[in-house]
Amino acid sequence: MKYSEIIPVLMFDYETMNREQIIAVCQDLPHKMLRWLGAHHPDNETRKIFFEMTNVDIGEGTVINLNFVVSDGYRPLLKIGKRVAVSPNVTVICESSPNNSRLQEEVYVRSRLIVANSVVIEDDVWIGSNVVILPGVTLGQGAIIGSGAVVTRSVTPWTIAVGIPARVIRRISRKG
Numbered sequence: 001m002k003y004s005e006i007i008p009v010l011m012f013d014y015e016t017m018n019r020e021q022i023i024a025v026c027q028d029l030p031h032k033m034l035r036w037l038g039a040h041h042p043d044n045e046t047r048k049i050f051f052e053m054t055n056v057d058i059g060e061g062t063v064i065n066l067n068f069v070v071s072d073g074y075r076p077l078l079k080i081g082k083r084v085a086v087s088p089n090v091t092v093i094c095e096s097s098p099n100n101s102r103l104q105e106e107v108y109v110r111s112r113l114i115v116a117n118s119v120v121i122e123d124d125v126w127i128g129s130n131v132v133i134l135p136g137v138t139l140g141q142g143a144i145i146g147s148g149a150v151v152t153r154s155v156t157p158w159t160i161a162v163g164i165p166a167r168v169i170r171r172i173s174r175k176g
């Protein structure tokens with residue numbers, strides 16, 4: 001199938017296709033196109049497939065909303081657990097660099113700011129809309145991240161963290 005035929009099939013016929021068929025149709029697409037589909041495809045379940053095809057580990061029952069952006073160089077740096085809720089416009093940065101900027105030559109930038117580090121989002125986390133998560137962060141099980149937060153440090157399980165930088169404001173009591 002030509003590239004120009006694949007996109008209409010994926011966009012309009014996905015409801016008649018199972019996971020294996022979707023993967024078979026688009027397995028030769030470049031990673032950057034798969035990620036675009038992951039961010040913009042209208043269907044929740046289908047979006048997940050494109051991220052999984054480009055090395056994002058996503059658990060069962062997790063929902064990835066629109067405009068999910070992952071900076072990881074398509075390397076396996078992001079692990080998302082089960083039943084996680086990712087709201088619209090969330091960005092996860094695992095790899096960070098100023099691209100072609102001459103900042104690359106600065107010692108401080110090279111030694112501290114250009115990084116590639118894993119991000120782990122444990123089971124049952126709820127990430128609000130417009131959240132940014134920085135390299136090296138772990139969101140513990142059942143953490144809630146308030147909309148608009150920038151998460152610079154790991155967040156402990158079953159807590160609510162908000163703001164820039166994100167800080168824990170509340171613990172959630174768990175029954176049982």
Ligand SMILES: CC(C)(COP(=O)(O)OP(=O)(O)OC[C@H]1O[C@@H](n2cnc3c(N)ncnc32)[C@H](O)[C@@H]1OP(=O)(O)O)[C@@H](O)C(=O)NCCC(=O)NCCS
Nearest residue numbers: 087088127128129144145146147148149160162163169170
């Ligand atoms: C964080 C959140 C869950 C509320 O939790 P809560 O325990 O009810 O918190 P409260 O409303 O009692 O607010 C506690 C404090 O945090 C502040 N706060 C709440 N949400 C905040 C946010 N997203 N960013 C910054 N501060 C926030 C409040 O202003 C309040 O501050 P104050 O004590 O100085 O007045 C909610 O505000 C939120 O962001 N939900 C996510 C919404 C979303 O994106 N949904 C996804 C749609 S699919």
